[in-house]
Amino acid sequence: AQSVSQHNHHVILSEAASLELGCNYSYGGTVNLFWYVQYPGQHLQLLLKYFSGDPLVKGIKGFEAEFIKSKFSFNLRKPSVQWSDTAEYFCAVTNYGNNRLAFGKGNQVVVIP
Amino acid sequence: ETGVTQTPRHLVMGMTNKKSLKCEQHLGHNAMYWYKQSAKKPLELMFVYNFKEQTENNSVPSRFSPECPNSSHLFLHLHTLQPEDSALYLCASSQEGPGGAKNIQYFGAGTRLSVL
Numbered sequence: 001a002q003s004v005s006q007h008n009h010h011v012i013l014s015e016a017a018s019l020e021l022g023c024n025y026s027y028g029g030t031v032n033l034f035w036y037v038q039y040p041g042q043h044l045q046l047l048l049k050y051f052s053g054d055p056l057v058k059g060i061k062g063f064e065a066e067f068i069k070s071k072f073s074f075n076l077r078k079p080s081v082q083w084s085d086t087a088e089y090f091c092a093v094t095n096y097g098n099n100r101l102a103f104g105k106g107n108q109v110v111v112i113p
Numbered sequence: 114e115t116g117v118t119q120t121p122r123h124l125v126m127g128m129t130n131k132k133s134l135k136c137e138q139h140l141g142h143n144a145m146y147w148y149k150q151s152a153k154k155p156l157e158l159m160f161v162y163n164f165k166e167q168t169e170n171n172s173v174p175s176r177f178s179p180e181c182p183n184s185s186h187l188f189l190h191l192h193t194l195q196p197e198d199s200a201l202y203l204c205a206s207s208q209e210g211p212g213g214a215k216n217i218q219y220f221g222a223g224t225r226l227s228v229l
Binding site: 009042092099102104106 | 144153155216223
């Protein structure tokens with residue numbers, strides 16, 4: 001079964017700092033990759049996704065992620081965070097042909113004004 | 114608003130109670146899901162329904178009983194739960210296609226369940 005690893009569960013940083021969250025998955029076949037975000041008190045929403053094509057994917061709110069197949073990774077980045085980016089970020093993976101999302105444990109990100 | 118509505122938002126129940134969680138999607142999707150979100154653990158997929166048929170049960174205890182009367186509605190019936198079942202229960206929906214390759218799941222806000 002697919003498993004997803006996210007490290008550094010708690011991240012605290014100041015506004016304008018750069019953010020990078022790591023995501024590694026276990027299954028080596030064709031995968032679809034997602035980052036979801038959960039703002040305080042809100043529902044999970046899709047931040048960005050990778051299905052195929054350019055491995056550098058741009059999402060909403062200035063986020064981007066890079067798929068590196070050789071490293072089984074899909075790291076999330078934002079060059080300059082804002083206080084409103086305070087949220088929990090989840091990496092999720094499905095194997096191609098299967099819609100069963102496997103989630104990581106999430107990263108709790110706190111941005112200090 | 115994601116188009117997936119869950120009720121109630123909060124629920125407190127005793128271990129001998131019977132209650133139900135409801136999920137409704139307004140997106141015209143053909144697949145619906147129940148997930149359990151506990152602190153410090155990954156979201157756990159519980160059940161999957163495609164075209165109203167249950168296609169996955171991830172070893173969920175029988176005290177959780179799903180029901181999908183149509184492709185827009187999903188219920189989770191709860192009976193004799195344990196305190197460790199306290200969690201946020203999330204519903205999601207997606208449009209399943211050939212190969213299930215490019216389906217995105219849309220989540221509801223969840224039901225925060227506390228079992229006393």
